[in-house]
Amino acid sequence: MDIQSINWRPKLGDRTNFGIGFVGCGGIVQYGHIPAYKKAGFHMVAAYDLKREAAEAVRDLTGGSATVHDSLDALLADPAVEIVDIAVMPWVQHEIVQKVAAAGKHMLCQKPLSLNFDQAVDIVNMAHQAGVKQAVNHQMRWDSGIAAARQMIEQGAIGTPTDAQIQVSSATPWHMWPWLASAPRLEVQYHSIHYIDSMRFLFGMPEWLTSRHAKYAGQGDVKAETKSITIMDYADGLQAMVAVNHYNMHGETHAVFRFYGTEGAIEGTIGLMYNYPSGRPDTLVYRQQGRDPIELPLDEMWIPDAFVGPMAGLMSAIETDGVPPTDSADNLNTLRLVEAAYLSASENRSVALAGFLEG
Template sequence: MSIDIKYKPELPLTKQPIIIIGAGGIVSDAHLPAYKIAGFEVHGIVNRTKERAQKLADTFGIPNVYNSVTEAVKLAPENAVYDLTIMPEQYIETLKQLPDGSAVLIQKPMGDDFDQAKEILGLCRAKNLKAAINFQLRFAPFVSAAKYLIETGLIGDLYDMEVRVTIKTPWEIFPHVIIHPRLEIQYHSIHYVDLIRSFLGNPESILAKTLKHPAKSLSSSRSTILFDYGDTMHAVINTNHDHDFGPNHQESYIKWEGTKGSILAKIGLLMDYPHGVPDVFEYCIVEAGKQTEWQTVQLEGSWFPEAFIGTMANLMRYNEGSTNVLHTSVEDVIQTMAVVESAYKSSDMGGVKVKEQLNN
């Protein structure tokens, strides 16, 4: 059974020049390549180290390099969209400098903890910002394709969603992240927490455990997060970034199961990161009297960089009024941050003590 799957993001109707604040690796590897593919205009860039901003400007043909955020705002076109690619501890200071009512895409996570997330939300509300968080996995081609199949009812009622990642992650290439006291969930599994919420909504509760590796100094590198959606929906995240035993048994996928079929998306980016391997998108639909067969669909693009088109395009469309839904708005993502905070609390509190049952 072959299906024409719609998965590419809708683009804005108007030109909205982008001003990028920050010039780290994510900008060169994902933001700027994505915007080039989409035909978005990047008007200017600013970074604390101006030389880094200038290097990206030279490489990608950005006409303006600013000395400060203040200068960037002062010289910005009237309908500029701001793209914050800095670390969370700089969000508040930077957001305060943006014009009230402006459109801004903020790099994930929405703060380093839930208190900071609430502070960011409060500031965005006070300044009436059209603010979204860059949870771009929601817009990866394999996620959009899965959403299309599910929303059209082709796999029936969804009852199981699983994210499994068993890989070797080179944390050392992220020097500002590797030292974080909440490394694994706050900076990696948060993508999957947000993704599961985007399909299933908010869970009733969370059971979680995040763990260290005995021979490493990382705060955490493996996690299991179980979402409580009642007695039929099963949703779980299992991550292991320490599988340094060759590629044969590494895995990285999202799986959806429904009453009429199933979908499996291999996340190629995470395998042999940052080089990656090709994504694989497969689905099967159960038809009475027919043998169940899996179909493989070749999708254009991947998580990096194409998914970064989706978050910016959605913000631009919301800003121009061609859609009334800002999918990763701060109002929505504060709920992702609440789930993350719940996961850490669950991990710290631990489970039911077995010895208490034996002592009764």
């Protein structure tokens, strides 16, 4: 196939001037959301944070287009705000969603949707009952390498998928997120959730999941797992593996994806993880036995560029009265996989997904 024809960039709808109001204005909004939204030409109109200086920083980064509000209620009362972009800690997201839904505003929620599965279901139900669109910010689906691989797989480039791997070994700068040190769940809940969601995006739900978690001997005050290996087995024989180590203190950073099939292979790198957070663009190579490898040039990376995708998808869903690509109801399946990973690790067994946490 002609992989040079692959258009992996996020697709924008006809209308992209929905007013976006930020709730939570921390680092990820400042170096992820805002640069991506500026690039896409999105309309950022409001900001609120418990720390007013954070909201003021967002206002400045938007070039002054975002009005700083003194309360969540004030932001929700602003008629210019049509979409609320929530970027808060997961344990406070429920109460914020409750107010956003009551105000009749569409919303893009932070991941994980909740640390409690039943509460996540309630978050989904609140949006449904309010008749508003609700998406989850699983932006890795629009990371250039993953987005291109999805199109190639759909077009038959590798034939029937037989094996999938995402492997990351890096020295993670935990000082960027000091609150994570005391988290009872860490690596899978906050990091590998991206890779697990990407596997589900590419290949659907597995039948079985097996996960093993470990700690690094020198991780100090960091309480929970910082290394994990998760294997997902599919009915057709496909096996998908996510293996992550956050304490590669001496070797070279290694952040790769490999998707193999009966007719070919897709191999690439997750550029963001090299010298994080500066990073570099992803790479992708297509291979077939007996043929020269073909490289697909990529010029974007996960943060900030992929952040266009979830918001663009939500806007299109509002415009067409459709379903966002990262619809919160569908996102419950990603949370099911995360919960299965922790159950598997705690009980030293594989978990069958059929019927697991299904209502």
